[in-house]
Amino acid sequence: MADTIQDFSSFRSLVIDDFGAMRTMLADMLKSYGARSIDMAANGREAVSQLSTRQYDIVLCDFNLGPGKNGQQLLEEAKFRNWISPTCAWMMITAEQTPDSVHGAVEYQPDGYLIKPVNAGLLHQRLGRVLARKSVFADIDVKLRRKDVRGALAKCDEKIKQEKQYASELLRWKAQMLVSIGDFEPARALLEEVLKGRDLAWARVALAEVMQYEGDYHGSCQLLKQVIDELPAHVRAYDLLAVAQEKLGQFEQARKTLESAARLSPNSPVRQKNMGELALRCGDTETAEASFRKSMTVGQHSVLKTPDSYIGLAHIIGGRHQTEEAARLLGTLPQVFEDAAVHIRAKAVEGLIYQQNGMAEQAEQSAVAVSEMMKKAALHHDTKASMETAALFFQTGRKEAAVALLSDVVRNNPDDQALLARVSKTYSDAGLHEEGMKWVKAARDEATALMNEGVLLARDRKLPEAVASMRRAVAAMPANVRVLVNCGHVMMLSLEQRDDPQLRREAVEVLMTALSLAPGDKRCAKLLAQLGALN
Amino acid sequence: MPIDDQPKVSAFFASSVHDMKNSLGMLSGLLEKVLARHSESDFSDYHDLTAMLYETRRLNSDLMHLLTLYKLDLQRYPFQSQSVQLAEFLDDLQAQNDRLLVARGIELSCRLADASLEWHFDEDLVLGVINHAVNNASNYTQGRILVSVDVVDGMLEIRVEDDGGGYPPFMLTGEAGPSGVDFTRGSTGLGLFFATTVLALHKNKGRSGCLQLENGGHLGGGVFIVKIP
Numbered sequence: 154m155a156d157t158i159q160d161f162s163s164f165r166s167l168v169i170d171d172f173g174a175m176r177t178m179l180a181d182m183l184k185s186y187g188a189r190s191i192d193m194a195a196n197g198r199e200a201v202s203q204l205s206t207r208q209y210d211i212v213l214c215d216f217n218l219g220p221g222k223n224g225q226q227l228l229e230e231a232k233f234r235n236w237i238s239p240t241c242a243w244m245m246i247t248a249e250q251t252p253d254s255v256h257g258a259v260e261y262q263p264d265g266y267l268i269k270p271v272n273a274g275l276l277h278q279r280l281g282r283v284l285a286r287k288s289v290f291a292d293i294d295v296k297l298r299r300k301d302v303r304g305a306l307a308k309c310d311e312k313i314k315q316e317k318q319y320a321s322e323l324l325r326w327k328a329q330m331l332v333s334i335g336d337f338e339p340a341r342a343l344l345e346e347v348l349k350g351r352d353l354a355w356a357r358v359a360l361a362e363v364m365q366y367e368g369d370y371h372g373s374c375q376l377l378k379q380v381i382d383e384l385p386a387h388v389r390a391y392d393l394l395a396v397a398q399e400k401l402g403q404f405e406q407a408r409k410t411l412e413s414a415a416r417l418s419p420n421s422p423v424r425q426k427n428m429g430e431l432a433l434r435c436g437d438t439e440t441a442e443a444s445f446r447k448s449m450t451v452g453q454h455s456v457l458k459t460p461d462s463y464i465g466l467a468h469i470i471g472g473r474h475q476t477e478e479a480a481r482l483l484g485t486l487p488q489v490f491e492d493a494a495v496h497i498r499a500k501a502v503e504g505l506i507y508q509q510n511g512m513a514e515q516a517e518q519s520a521v522a523v524s525e526m527m528k529k530a531a532l533h534h535d536t537k538a539s540m541e542t543a544a545l546f547f548q549t550g551r552k553e554a555a556v557a558l559l560s561d562v563v564r565n566n567p568d569d570q571a572l573l574a575r576v577s578k579t580y581s582d583a584g585l586h587e588e589g590m591k592w593v594k595a596a597r598d599e600a601t602a603l604m605n606e607g608v609l610l611a612r613d614r615k616l617p618e619a620v621a622s623m624r625r626a627v628a629a630m631p632a633n634v635r636v637l638v639n640c641g642h643v644m645m646l647s648l649e650q651r652d653d654p655q656l657r658r659e660a661v662e663v664l665m666t667a668l669s670l671a672p673g674d675k676r677c678a679k680l681l682a683q684l685g686a687l688n
Numbered sequence: 689m690p691i692d693d694q695p696k697v698s699a700f701f702a703s704s705v706h707d708m709k710n711s712l713g714m715l716s717g718l719l720e721k722v723l724a725r726h727s728e729s730d731f732s733d734y735h736d737l738t739a740m741l742y743e744t745r746r747l748n749s750d751l752m753h754l755l756t757l758y759k760l761d762l763q764r765y766p767f768q769s770q771s772v773q774l775a776e777f778l779d780d781l782q783a784q785n786d787r788l789l790v791a792r793g794i795e796l797s798c799r800l801a802d803a804s805l806e807w808h809f810d811e812d813l814v815l816g817v818i819n820h821a822v823n824n825a826s827n828y829t830q831g832r833i834l835v836s837v838d839v840v841d842g843m844l845e846i847r848v849e850d851d852g853g854g855y856p857p858f859m860l861t862g863e864a865g866p867s868g869v870d871f872t873r874g875s876t877g878l879g880l881f882f883a884t885t886v887l888a889l890h891k892n893k894g895r896s897g898c899l900q901l902e903n904g905g906h907l908g909g910g911v912f913i914v915k916i917p
Contacts, residue, residue: 178717248706249755250812252766268812270713270748273720274783282776318806321771351808352892353769383891385763417764 156318157281158288161188164210167203169194169227170246171219179213179246182273186280197222197454204236211280212237214263216247222454225420229261233456239294242283246271252388252417289316293326300665302334303685328359335668335678337363354380358390361397366672370397388418395427404434422452426462433465442469460486460495461537464502471506479506494535497526501541508548520549534565534632540575547583555583556592563596564603565632603629604636607643616647620656627663637667638677645680660684698758705755712748716741720787738791742826745788749820753882756813760885767810767889774805774837774844780815781835785822794826794833801838809844809890809897809916817883821848821912824879828852832907840915843895847905848912854903855910883914892917 166183168191170176180191192207194200197218204212204227212231216224224245231237245263264283267276289312296305306327313323324347331340341363347356357380364373377394380387391414398407408431415424425448432441445466452458463486471479483506486499504519523542539558546555559576566572573593580589603626610619623640630636644660647653661684667677719741728734759765778798789796818835825833829850836847880899887897895917905911 174714178714178721181721248709249759250766250768252764268752269709270716272784273717274786275780278776278779278783317804318773321806321808353808384767386766388766417766 156285157278158284159186159281161186161211161280164188164284165190165192165208166211166213167192167194167200167207167209168213169200169218169224170213170215171195171217172215175215179271179276182271182276183211183213185273186277196220197227200227201230204231205234208238209241211284212241212243214243214245216245223420225261226455228263230456232261235298239291239298240287242280242287244276244280244283252386286319289319290326297330300661302330303681306330306685325355325359328356332359332363332366333668333672334681335366335672335674336682337366337675337678354384354387354390358387358393361390362393365393365397365400370400373397374401386417388414391417392424395431399431404431407431408435419447420451420455422448422455422458422462425451426459426465429462429465438469438472442466445469458489460490460492460498463489464498464541467502467506471509474510476506476510476512479503493526493530494538497523497530497535497538498541500526501538501545504545504549505541508545516545517549520545520551524551524554534561534630536562536566536572536632540579544579544582547579547585552583552585560592560596560599563593564600564630567597567600567633568635600630600633600636604633604639608639611643611646616643616650619643620647631666632670634667634671634674634677637663637670638674638680641667641677641680641684645684648684657684702755702758705751705758709748709751709755712744712751716744716748719744723787723791734791738788741788742792742823746823749816749823750878752816753820753878756816757882757885760889767813769808769810769890771806771808772811772814774800774807775803777811777815778835778837781818781822784815784819789822789826789833792826794829794831796822796833796835799834799836801836805837805839807839807844807916808892810886813886813889814846814914814916817886817914818846818848820879820883821914825850825852825910825912828910834905834907836906842917843897844916846914846916848914849905849907850909851907852909854908855901859901860903887914887916890916 161183166188168176168179168183170179173195176193176195180193183191188211192203192209194203198221200214200218201222203209214224214227218224218227222230224247228243228245231243237243242265243263244265244267246267246269248269250266250268264287265279267279293305293308293312296302296308309323309327309330313320313327316323324343328340328343328347331337331343341360344356344360344363347353348360357376361373361376361380364370364376374394374397377390377397380390381394384390391410395407395410395414398404398410408428411424411428411431415421415428418424425444429441429444429448432438432444445462448459448462449466452462463482467479467483470482480503483499483503487496490496500519500523504516504523507513507516507519523545527542539562543555543558543562546552546558559579562576563573576593577586577589580586580592583589604623607619607622607626610616610622620643623636623643626633626636627640641660641664644656644663648657648660661681664677664681664684668674668681671677719737723734723737723741726734726737731737756765760767778800782796782798785796822833822835825848829852832851834847834849836849838845883899887899890897897914897916900913900915902911902913903909
């Protein structure tokens with residue numbers, strides 16, 4: 154029989170709706186199910202203050218909340234900032250199903266949708282069911298939030314056996330987790346098995362994603378086009394198709410695909426930004442400008458907003474010699490983004506635009522400001538900030554500092570050919586083509602040397618020394634995937650000799666960082682699997 | 689360039705339908721609340737109130753169907769086939785209709801051949817189809833409606849049966865299509881058109897969903913049969 158929770162008396166609820174009569178009606182419904190503690194919020198601002206200070210078991214949230222954040226943005230922020238626990242049931246109340254609500258990013262989906270008008274009986278049923286389901290999925294979710302994907306997978310397998318009625322959803326979670334740690338072969342096998350039984354869109358889309366990680370962009374394109382043919386509102390299929398087309402160099406098609414996705418789901422700041430960048434690639438400045446502006450507008454109330462759209466737009470405006478307007482736009486970035494790297498990028502790009510428009514004095518001032526900011530901020534490695542700053546430093550005669558920054562970029566990304574080409578171009582633009590090639594090589598050699606030290610120590614079975622050496626290498630090159638993976642490897646060798654729970658956690662963390670930088674890295678996935686086997 | 693930016697009458701159509709749905713939602717919510725506080729014996733206008741709730745629901749269901757068809761036409765309806773527990777599906781159906789049917793003296797019973805049966809379909813769409821059928825049956829029934837669910841020949845079959853006079857002969861010609869316009873019965877054919885459109889979207893391994901109308905069945909009246917592969 155259907156699993157459901159009927160007793161609501163111990164739950165704390167929050168009702169979010171901009172319409173007073175609707176709030177009262179929803180609260181009355183909750184009371185009629187026995188709920189006693191019910192808070193209300195009339196807009197995004199009130200909801201933020203309540204969600205950030207109290208733990209709720211149930212959130213009923215209207216999608217349209219008037220000016221400010223909408224329900225989806227509120228949910229994204231609540232999840233992003235960990236305001237709600239894995240057991241909290243978030244029900245979105247909407248006038249209609251939207252492509253985002255159904256096919257959007259799973260990590261930001263609510264637990265259920267109710268289409269207006271809300272019927273008291275139906276709300277009770279659905280809420281009871283969602284609460285029961287949450288209690289099943291909470292164990293997995295807790296592990297996922299701790300980044301313990303292996304543990305989550307084990308839990309998931311356990312539940313697949315016990316909880317027959319959630320089997321289909323559990324399989325979907327399992328496939329997604331396998332993909333997230335790069336276990337593509339089992340993921341593919343699982344998806345193909347699911348598809349043998351039934352043509353399910355989610356499984357086909359997930360399979361297409363696996364194909365991309367395995368480098369089969371043509372096959373992936375084909376499969377995604379089939380899905381879109383049948384389900385023309387499948388947003389995720391369009392997004393993935395655009396990635397594959399871009400990889401295949403089909404920029405114009407990729408752009409059309411993203412346009413279709415944006416028509417279905419116009420409120421994603423990142424998708425709009427991607428559209429802008431693709432339009433620039435195709436030489437269409439006008440569309441790029443519109444897309445960057447749209448990205449800023451839809452990002453206004455969203456935690457998923459991106460500084461790239463501001464910077465992209467500033468470059469376009471600056472390129473039209475509207476220097477002051479570009480500077481004003483960049484000046485707003487520090488208020489919008491907290492990240493110190495973004496503040497540095499804003500100043501650096503400002504300087505570049507001044508320089509481009511012949512305002513050397515102002516460019517010099519920007520460069521001075523960036524130098525100061527770099528000294529002050531204990532900065533994690535940020536490739537974009539380093540690249541933009543290096544370009545400005547060259548143009549304002551700070552050659553040594555520029556070379557240091559670019560060398561740092563190379564050390565962290567010695568295998569990223571596209572990025573290395575851009576580094577070389579930056580040197581060439583500065584009239585340093587010959588020297589630049591040497592510097593790039595020197596930085597790559599340095600990275601290899603730093604890494605090999607630990608690897609060689611490990612080969613000589615000097616494992617404690619090897620681990621210490623790899624730690625130093627990671628500290629020097631925190632975004633170098635190869636260094637991170639080798640560090641994980643050396644740590645695992647040490648664990649095989651002598652187990653140490655703390656070192657194991659550290660190894661998993663290092664490898665997860667690598668995986669987040671290079672999703673689907675095979676060696677990394679294998680090591681993570683082995684680490685799981687050590688348990 | 690963004691393509692949505694030119695306002696069209698059709699856009700106002702959709703947003704106005706939303707707005708109307710909101711009002712109707714409030715209205716039916718309030719009516720349900722009032723009905724729950726009273727009974728036939730203590731409230732003289734009980735029957736009128738029930739009729740109001742029925743009409744409100746009908747309006748809402750029509751608007752919902754129009755909006756969904758509109759979005760399907762624009763290729764913007766996010767069709768989602770997902771695993772549905774039929775026991776839960778029937779619970780939802782009961783929960784949504786109980787108050788109104790009880791108030792109108794109609795008994796809705798559900799029969800599920802296999803209590804753990806699950807199937808893949810778009811829950812909201814199919815619930816919309818069955819709700820419409822139940823609503824329709826409630827107009828012609830003498831007092832009993834039966835919804836039964838089983839798997840027949842590899843297809844999920846949901847049957848909505850009543851003990852009324854059955855469908856007129858011209859509606860029974862094979863698979864039902866959008867042709868059943870009958871203004872004398874207050875039917876524009878929207879419900880049937882919606883049902884056939886929605887069911888045809890359900891595809892699996894080369895088979896598509898469909899709708900069939902019959903007379904007879906367990907209760908001797910109309911039988912509305914939904915088949916999903």
